[in-house]
Amino acid sequence: MSDEKQNKGNYGAENIQALEGLEAVRKRPGMYIGSTDVKGLHHLVWEVIDNSIDEHLAGYCTHIDTIVHKDNSITVKDNGRGIPTGMHEKLQKSALEVVMTVLHAGGKFDKDTYKVSGGLHGVGVSCVNALSEYVRVEVHREGKYFEQEYSKGIPTGPVKTLGDSTRTGTIVTFRPDPTIFETTEYNFQTLAGRIRELSFLNKGLFLSLTDERETEEDGNFKRHDFYSEGGLREFVKYLDETRQPLIEEPIYVTGKEDNVEVEVAMQYNTGYQENIFSYVNNINTREGGTHVAGFRRAVNRVFKQYGDDNGLFAKVKIEISGDDFKEGLTSIISVKVPEPQFKGQTKGELGNSEVTGIVSRCVGDVLKTYLEENPAMARRIIDKVILAATARHAARKAREMVQRKNVLTGGGLPGKLSDCSSKDPGESEIFLVEGDSAGGTAKQGRDRNFQAILPLRGKILNVEKAMEYKIYENEEIKNMFTALGVSIEEKDGEKILNISKLRYHKVVIMCDADVDGSHISTLIMTFFFRYMKPLIEEGHIYIAAPPLYQVRKGKNFVYCWNDDERKAAIETYSNGKEDTSVKVQRYKGLGEMNAEQLWETTMDPSSRILRQVTISDAMEADRIFSMLMGDEVSPRRQFIEENAKYANIDI
Ligand code: 0RA
Numbered sequence: 129m130s131d132e133k134q135n136k137g138n139y140g141a142e143n144i145q146a147l148e149g150l151e152a153v154r155k156r157p158g159m160y161i162g163s164t165d166v167k168g169l170h171h172l173v174w175e176v177i178d179n180s181i182d183e184h185l186a187g188y189c190t191h192i193d194t195i196v197h198k199d200n201s202i203t204v205k206d207n208g209r210g211i212p213t214g215m216h217e218k219l220q221k222s223a224l225e226v227v228m229t230v231l232h233a234g235g236k237f238d239k240d241t242y243k244v245s246g247g248l249h250g251v252g253v254s255c256v257n258a259l260s261e262y263v264r265v266e267v268h269r270e271g272k273y274f275e276q277e278y279s280k281g282i283p284t285g286p287v288k289t290l291g292d293s294t295r296t297g298t299i300v301t302f303r304p305d306p307t308i309f310e311t312t313e314y315n316f317q318t319l320a321g322r323i324r325e326l327s328f329l330n331k332g333l334f335l336s337l338t339d340e341r342e343t344e345e346d347g348n349f350k351r352h353d354f355y356s357e358g359g360l361r362e363f364v365k366y367l368d369e370t371r372q373p374l375i376e377e378p379i380y381v382t383g384k385e386d387n388v389e390v391e392v393a394m395q396y397n398t399g400y401q402e403n404i405f406s407y408v409n410n411i412n413t414r415e416g417g418t419h420v421a422g423f424r425r426a427v428n429r430v431f432k433q434y435g436d437d438n439g440l441f442a443k444v445k446i447e448i449s450g451d452d453f454k455e456g457l458t459s460i461i462s463v464k465v466p467e468p469q470f471k472g473q474t475k476g477e478l479g480n481s482e483v484t485g486i487v488s489r490c491v492g493d494v495l496k497t498y499l500e501e502n503p504a505m506a507r508r509i510i511d512k513v514i515l516a517a518t519a520r521h522a523a524r525k526a527r528e529m530v531q532r533k534n535v536l537t538g539g540g541l542p543g544k545l546s547d548c549s550s551k552d553p554g555e556s557e558i559f560l561v562e563g564d565s566a567g568g569t570a571k572q573g574r575d576r577n578f579q580a581i582l583p584l585r586g587k588i589l590n591v592e593k594a595m596e597y598k599i600y601e602n603e604e605i606k607n608m609f610t611a612l613g614v615s616i617e618e619k620d621g622e623k624i625l626n627i628s629k630l631r632y633h634k635v636v637i638m639c640d641a642d643v644d645g646s647h648i649s650t651l652i653m654t655f656f657f658r659y660m661k662p663l664i665e666e667g668h669i670y671i672a673a674p675p676l677y678q679v680r681k682g683k684n685f686v687y688c689w690n691d692d693e694r695k696a697a698i699e700t701y702s703n704g705k706e707d708t709s710v711k712v713q714r715y716k717g718l719g720e721m722n723a724e725q726l727w728e729t730t731m732d733p734s735s736r737i738l739r740q741v742t743i744s745d746a747m748e749a750d751r752i753f754s755m756l757m758g759d760e761v762s763p764r765r766q767f768i769e770e771n772a773k774y775a776n777i778d779i
Contacts, residue, residue: 150231150258150281157308160255167742169309170318172256176204176300179253181326181410183208184333185464189297194323195338200312201262201303210269210296213287222287224267224274228257229281253300257281259309260302268293280305316342316350321744324354328366329410329462331359360393360460367405368458371397374512375505379498383490387466388483390490392423394459396509400519400596401658402454407462408470408478414665414743417471417478419463422487427453429488430495431513440510446517451623455516463487474665523597527616542607546571548580557634558611559672559731560584562648566718570638573723574731580632582611584652599659614660625662635663636738638672638730640717653741664741673737674721674730678713687729689737 153160161171173194183189189208196202212223219226231254257263258281267274273293277284304312316339327335335354342350356362364378374396381392406413406420413419428450435441441448463486469479499506541547544567550556558580561567567583574581584604599605609615613631617624637652639645649671656669663669675687679697688694694712701710715721721729730736 150229150254153231153255153258154280154308157259161259164308165310166313166315166318169304169311169314170322172259172302172304173202173204173314173319174322175256176202176253176302177323177326178410180204180206180208180298181330181333183298184330185409190332191334191336193336193338194319195340196314196316196319197301197340199303200314200341201301202314203299203301205297205299207295207297210267210298211265213267213269213272213274222276224265224276224287225283227252228254228263228265228276228278229283230254231258254281256300256302259305261305261307262301262303264301266290266299268295268297318744320352323352324366325363325412326410327354327356328359328363328460329407331356360391360462363460364393364395364458367403367460368395368397371399371456371458374398374456374508375502379495381491381494383486383493385486385489386482388486389464390419390487391462392459392487392491394427394457396512397456397458399456400516401456403458404454405460406478407460408468409464410462413470413476413478414474415472415477418480418483419461419478419487422484423459423461423491424450425484426488426491426495427457430492430499431509434496434499434506435510435513440507441514444514444517446521448513448517449520451520452513452516455519456512461487519597523600524618526597526600529600540610542582542611544583544607545611546574546576546581548574548576548578550578553631553633556580556632557636558582558632559636559638560608560652561718562639562645563719566638566640569718569721569723569726570731573725573727575727579731580611582607584608584648605655605659608655612660612663614663616659625660627660627662627666627668630663630668633668634670634738635668636670636672637741638674638718640719641674641676642716645717656741657743661743664743667740669741670738671741672730673739674715674718674726676715678715678725680711680713681707681709 157164157168161168161175177192177194180189180192183206184192186208189206191205191207193205194202195205211227214223215221216223216226219230231252257278260281261279263278263281265276265278271292271294273290274287275290276287306312316337320337323335323337327333333355337352337354339350344350361378361380378393378395381390383390404416404420406416406423408417408419431453432448435448463478463483465478465480465483467480471477471479548556548558555578557578559570559574559582561570561581561583564583564585567581570583571581584607611631612635613629614625614627615629617626637649639649639652653669653671656664673689675689677688677694677697678685679688679694679701681701684701686693686697688697698710698712701707713720718726718730728735
């Protein structure tokens with residue numbers, strides 16, 4: 129029986145519409161996958177995996193395996209239904225070829241299923257095909273297996289039936305086109321991070337990641353398996369691994385109303401920060417939206433009611449605000465919505481208004497029962513909320529002091545800032561430099577027309593442990609606020625960072641290339657993540673990369689940023705023979721470079737390497753940071769032991 133007949137009225141070849149050609153994708157890749165840098169490169173993998181995830185959400189797929197091959201080509205294998213292979217009536221081609229070569233031919237028009245693809249990512253596997261120099265698809269379906277190959281999106285042969293098969297599923301292998309992408313090297317951590325996240329978001333789904341570029345001691349390829357039985361409950365535990373829990377187990381909510389599925393896990397810890405992550409159909413909604421609003425509404429309403437009913441707020445003088453319920457709360461909100469509407473600047477905000485009430489009701493019901501059944505836990509939470517309200521009061525006073533002082537001194541810039549001459553933020557940069565001595569070198573080495581230097585002394589305040597008001601009393605932190613020209617304002621009880629007067633559009637963290645230096649940049653990144661997140665979101669934060677080595681022979685020399693480059697340089701200078709005149713200098717700190725070297729390698733826009741800090745870098749920095757600096761000792765030891773063998777960390 130052919131596909132068309134079997135799938136009548138459902139998905140199938142006839143539903144797949146032809147819309148646009150793939151030349152458009154190759155001409156303007158950025159329009160489809162965001163960028164052609166390392167982020168865009170990874171986007172290709174997300175795109176294929178998302179299609180497999182859709183099969184899982186539709187109830188047909190239990191396993192998704194991702195493999196990075198030696199040449200940085202990728203295979204994603206799933207056991208879903210397989211891409212349809214029947215004849216597409218209108219185009220007179222195999223549906224498989226249509227899905228792979230026609231833009232927006234996902235062919236999944238069933239509105240009752242949740243879709244990842246077609247959502248925020250959603251450009252279709254055909255885009256991956258267009259941007260790959262080689263693709264092979266293998267489909268197992270209806271007792272047979274099929275194959276087709278492509279180059280830059282164009283089939284290099286017909287769909288072939290290769291034989292019989294007893295399984296179903298799709299195997300996509302692609303090698304990104306090096307003429308399109310700035311880099312074609314995949315990053316294991318980036319892939320593992322998203323796949324881990326997907327495993328938490330899709331409990332019961334088996335995922336794996338194999339890296340054939342790396343062999344383990346036992347001779348096998350490096351491989352991680354991801355599987356979560358507990359879903360979001362395990363996700364919050366993972367995120368709060370290094371924090372001290374306030375309540376014994378996360379509060380866990382699942383519910384469904386009008387085809388909207390709700391899953392929420394929340395855990396209070398003894399810290400002061402709020403950590404909230406939200407998802408719609410497995411896609412991270414950075415800017416929140418109606419689902420987050422529903423969650424907040426339920427939390428505020430139920431806790432307030434519980435506190436009032438039990439007379440727990442009676443002796444508190446200060447008005448309890450919504451913010452007070454957030455302190456030390458880590459939560460993940462995941463909803464599955466059949467037809468999500470995304471809004472906001474980066475389309476990272478859920479717009480469907482019906483979702484607010486649904487989430488609020490689901491969370492409210494569970495929370496109310498939880499508080500009634502666990503009075504001891506409820507008490508701990510309410511005590512913490514009262515403490516938060518008191519501290520918030522103190523914080524506002526401290527913050528107002530700092531900001532008032534700035535106004536009084538005419539917004540005077542910090543004495544330690546060596547400002548640039550330009551007053552145009554668009555072309556201005558500020559380097560946050562660890563230590564006064566490196567700060568001095570940077571000041572000599574910089575181009576003062578557009579580069580400012582702010583030295584930061586010692587370890588800036590540990591923002592993980594500090595209560596908020598302490599932050600505003602810290603000299604280095606006050607300097608950062610005033611130098612950058614940003615301020616915290618309060619609107620309807622919500623704190624908002626005003627960055628409209630940002631004085632530099634590039635804020636560069638410059639630290640030593642050793643362990644201490646990386647701790648300090650982690651610390652500074654955490655600070656930005658906690659208190660100046662919009663600066664990261666809008667792409668203003670960068671990390672400078674000073675070189676690790678200089679390899680020299682006579683008056684010739686090169687700088688090297690990693691061991692491979694160092695080896696290659698030694699090889700070139702010595703022509704592969706023993707040569708004692710080839711000298712290697714290891715730079716441990718910025719202080720070992722003179723002003724000219726620092727300019728050339730690290731500050732000169734025409735030769736330096738700057739790494740833009742993304743929210744996911746900052747999120748991971750935050751996790752690592754809380755582990756290194758937090759109270760819990762054992763995860764820190766484990767982290768250091770695990771990483772010591774990669775020689776990243778001195779112990
Ligand atoms: C079009 C229609 C259907 C599934 C898929 C495409 C599909 C695409 C990919 C990409 C990777 N894995 C995939 N799995 C499925 C619906 C299938 C049906 O109606 O049987």
